[in-house]
Amino acid sequence: MIAMQPGTLLLFGAFAAFSVFFLGRRRALSLGTSQQGLKSLPAYHGAYAALWLFVPLALALLVWWSFSGRLVELSMLQRIPDGVIADTAGNAGLVLDEIQNIANGAIRVEDEVLNGLARDYEALQVESRRRLTLAALALAIAGAAFGLMRIRPDFSARQRVERFIRAVLFLASSVAVLTTIGIVATMLLETIRFFGQVPETEFLFGLEWSPQTAIRNDQVAAAGSFGAVPLLAGTLLVATLAMLIAVPVGLMTAIYLTQYAGRGLRAVVKPLLEVLAGIPTVVYGFFAALTVAPMVRRFGEGLGLNVASESALAAGLVVGIMVIPQISSLSDDALTAVPRSLRDGALALGATRSEATRNVLLPAAMPGIVGGVLLALSRAIGETMIVVMAAGLAANLTANPFEAVTTMTVQIVSLLTGDQEFASARTLAAFALGLFLFMVTLALNVLGQRVVRQQQVHER
Amino acid sequence: MAWVLEDARSAVAASLRRRHARERRFRLLGLAAVLVGMLFLLLLFVTVLSQGIGAFRQTELMLPMDVTAAQVDPLGDGSRESLAAGNYDAVVREAIHRSLPGTAPRADRAALVALVSVEAGFRLRDRVIAAPELVGQRVELWVPSSDDVDLYVQGRVNRDTPLAARELEDRQFDWVDALAAEGRVVRVFNTALIKNGDSRNPELAGVRAAFRGSLYMLAVMLVLAFPVGVAAAVYLEEFAPRNRWTDLIEVNINNLAAVPSIVYGLLGLVVFINWLALPRSAPLVGGLVLALLTLPVIIISARAAIKAVPATLRDAALALGASRVQTVFGHVLPQALPGIITGTVIGIARALGETAPLLMIGMVAFIADIPRSPLDPSTALPVQVYQWAESPDPSFVARTAAAIMVLLAFLFAMNLLALMLRRKFEGHAG
Known part of the structure; x- marks a missing residue:
């Protein structure tokens, strides 16, 4: 029996499924003397049989893809002689890596034992593929035979096929839930491992952040400190500065566009705001580092202040610019959703437009606006590239916007870029920060969406 | 009686003036907010365009290369393998020296080489391999300059730039000027940016x-x-x-x-x-x-x-x-x-x-x-x-x-x- 590559197998399966589809259709047609004699259309009978061929084959492949690598590695580990492992200070994983690299042709060695093991490894892989081919083909043939056998004039193939389609659609919609579970589970697992090495109290209440742990376990180095308070403070400082820019500008833009601007101006400004919203954040980061940071620096020095070249103000300012479109578009929605009669009533009583806006429209639209601000705040807290490029790495605990601060997202990036041992406290700290970030933004989103919905409910 | 009415009327007029002034201020504030947003967008695009437009062109230098068999044909048989192993960097080096009278081949060597990109030797090699009859002739070839020369030709650095902020010395600027006077410096479309992958050399880096x-x-x-x-x-x-x-x-x-x-x-x-x-x-x-x-x-x-x-x-x-x-x-x-x-x-x-x-x-x-x-x-x-x-x-x-x-x-x-x-x-x- 040949050992097919999994990709070939899948392609073969697809081709076979096509053939079985036509076979099944033919069989259905031949069973009923005419199309009238069949309960379902012939094509459904064909599709039914084809599904019975393809689904078992695909499932077999899926199972193989998930487990075969590990199984081959496990049986390989048992074959490595103890002497070889002793050479690498007892680390069998390193030997396995080397063997895999030899087998892939990535490296070449003279050592005959290793070369022999690499050949064994390849043989094991071929054997694993051979078994896959065997199992998948057997399943496919059995499935196709079963599917074809069940074709009878009174067999309701359409219902079965449609039930299958519905199941697939249902599975697709569950991906969203799986993603959430995946995020929470992975973050939680890594965070628990992190708290096995660093006490929770240090992370939550520690005032010092300097994650300089050793790169290798046996290296002598300071343990590093993992107090997240300065990061939280830095994140809040940047986000607050951003909101100080974005809320007034965004809200006033929305008010002007809904209450004052003519159709012409609206038609120009709204698409431009969408352009602002569509610009990748890395571009904002470049803009922040190259244009805004020097401007802030000159401005601060003009006031006679000492300004860091990577100041919190520069980062906050640009994050603020980035969320202006979000705030203005959500405020716009909230303002236009207020019944026209409210505004007309206020104007009819002699209020000026600004009085009507401030005293009538804004209170009525407030839930929508607040919700929008909360969603924008969540975005500002989770924003990464602007702060990576414009804010610093030094964890200062300060409220001075002209000093350099660092944020949670900046630290996640700096902890995880570059080669690190995966189980080190340094790497795991990134996941603790990630979980924290996820929870904070989730809370803000849920709250924001609830507040927005509140306005919609009131209006009904 | 009349003075009461008069008083009320003037009070209303004053309050109306106040209210209308406030209305105007509010309206201007709104317009200012719109303008601020648009201004940021404009500033962003101006930054990107003004910085980036120069990178779509790259300076090239025309150098007279003496392709001698001794240098580019180490095996002496004119075969592809032999030509591929030639020392083209030396040919380029001599060509720069020759086109700049008054430079010393040894003392100025590093300063001269800094004018051209490492790509120059490769470009000459590809040219010679494609046309082996060039061996023994003088070839006038356009080759990419180094990124530092490119900055100078663009005017982004000049003699007033502090030395710490530039890679080239004044005499190297003089050399570039001398080449330019002979029409040996042009800026052409930067094909490297479109055709190449990343590189440590800016003039060769592409997307x-x-x-x-x-x-x-x-x-x-x-x-x-x-x-x-x-x-x-x-x-x-x-x-x-x-x-x-x-x-x-x-x-x-x-x-x-x-x-x-x-x-x-x-x-x-x-x-x-x-x-x-x-x-x-x-x-x-x-x-x-x-x-x-x-x-x-x-x-x-x-x-x-x-x-x-x-x-x-x-x-x-x-x-x-x-x-x-x-x-x-x-x-x-x-x-x-x-x-x-x-x-x-x-x-x-x-x-x-x-x-x-x-x-x-x-x-x-x-x-x-x-x-x-x-x-x-x-x-x-x-x-x-x-x-x-x-x-x-x-x-x-x-x-x-x-x-x-x-x-x-x-x-x-x-x-x-x-x-x-x-x-x-x-x-x-x-």
Whole structure:
């Protein structure tokens, strides 16, 4: 029996499924003397049989893809002689890596034992593929035979096929839930491992952040400190500065566009705001580092202040610019959703437009606006590239916007870029920060969406 | 009596003046806010354009190369192998020296070599291999200058620039001026930027590898996120019963759309790289992560498109005896498809501008080779922007801005495509 590559197998399966589809259709047609004699259309009978061929084959492949690598590695580990492992200070994983690299042709060695093991490894892989081919083909043939056998004039193939389609659609919609579970589970697992090495109290209440742990376990180095308070403070400082820019500008833009601007101006400004919203954040980061940071620096020095070249103000300012479109578009929605009669009533009583806006429209639209601000705040807290490029790495605990601060997202990036041992406290700290970030933004989103919905409910 | 009225009238007039002044101020404030937003947008574009436009051109120098057999044909047989092993850098070195009378071949050697790119020798070699009859002749060849000369020719550095902020000395500027006086300096379209992968030499660095990486990720997203997103939207709009599980799915989709992108990167690092042992830095993994990230966006826009299909269409199909599945796939989906495609393309374009999740899965490595499959190590356009932006070399500032222009053009083209598709389909439907 040949050992097919999994990709070939899948392609073969697809081709076979096509053939079985036509076979099944033919069989259905031949069973009923005419199309009238069949309960379902012939094509459904064909599709039914084809599904019975393809689904078992695909499932077999899926199972193989998930487990075969590990199984081959496990049986390989048992074959490595103890002497070889002793050479690498007892680390069998390193030997396995080397063997895999030899087998892939990535490296070449003279050592005959290793070369022999690499050949064994390849043989094991071929054997694993051979078994896959065997199992998948057997399943496919059995499935196709079963599917074809069940074709009878009174067999309701359409219902079965449609039930299958519905199941697939249902599975697709569950991906969203799986993603959430995946995020929470992975973050939680890594965070628990992190708290096995660093006490929770240090992370939550520690005032010092300097994650300089050793790169290798046996290296002598300071343990590093993992107090997240300065990061939280830095994140809040940047986000607050951003909101100080974005809320007034965004809200006033929305008010002007809904209450004052003519159709012409609206038609120009709204698409431009969408352009602002569509610009990748890395571009904002470049803009922040190259244009805004020097401007802030000159401005601060003009006031006679000492300004860091990577100041919190520069980062906050640009994050603020980035969320202006979000705030203005959500405020716009909230303002236009207020019944026209409210505004007309206020104007009819002699209020000026600004009085009507401030005293009538804004209170009525407030839930929508607040919700929008909360969603924008969540975005500002989770924003990464602007702060990576414009804010610093030094964890200062300060409220001075002209000093350099660092944020949670900046630290996640700096902890995880570059080669690190995966189980080190340094790497795991990134996941603790990630979980924290996820929870904070989730809370803000849920709250924001609830507040927005509140306005919609009131209006009904 | 009259004075009371007069008093009231003047009080009202005063208050009206006050109120109207306040109205004007409020209105001006609103206009100012709009202008501030537009100003920032303008400033951003001006920054990118003014910095980046220079990088689309590259200075080239014409040098008289004496291609002697002794230097370029070490085996002496004129064969391809022999010519490939020649010492072309020496030929280039002598050519610079010769075209600048008054320089000393040894004492000024480093200063002279600093004028041309390392590419010069390779270009001469390719030329000679393609036309072996050039051996023994003098060839006038245009070769790329070094990035430092390029900065000088652009006027970004000059003799007033402090020495700490420039690589070249005044006498090297004099040499460039001397070459320019002879018409030996031109700026031509920078083909390296379009044709090459990344490089440590700014004059050779290009976005091709990053662009290819982005295209692979686009393909992965189209294959995964589009069908899954549409299937999920169809289920939720057409089949889902109203129960707890459906509510849970809806809440999840709304919240996932607002999760910071970096969190998806962390998920991808653990699940795809550590558990499933997929290769680091591969566009396949990047595409998977971006597909997860863009899925909620696709689902939300696809649901809106399906919802917009008139109920009469469904009722008509059902009344004629079609099953629900037949109705949805035969009638509702084709009607909703333009909206779905537009939403998908816009969502995918957005995802292609993401950088942070890609940093988490190791797509920041220095990759000079152009990836040939979604499994090869690669980078992506926004990541390339980030990498160049982090470089202290002033020549890379211009290239960063140029890469941004390529990225923005790419995203703009995708959005335009979405718009055109919608127009086209709407034309058919109407």
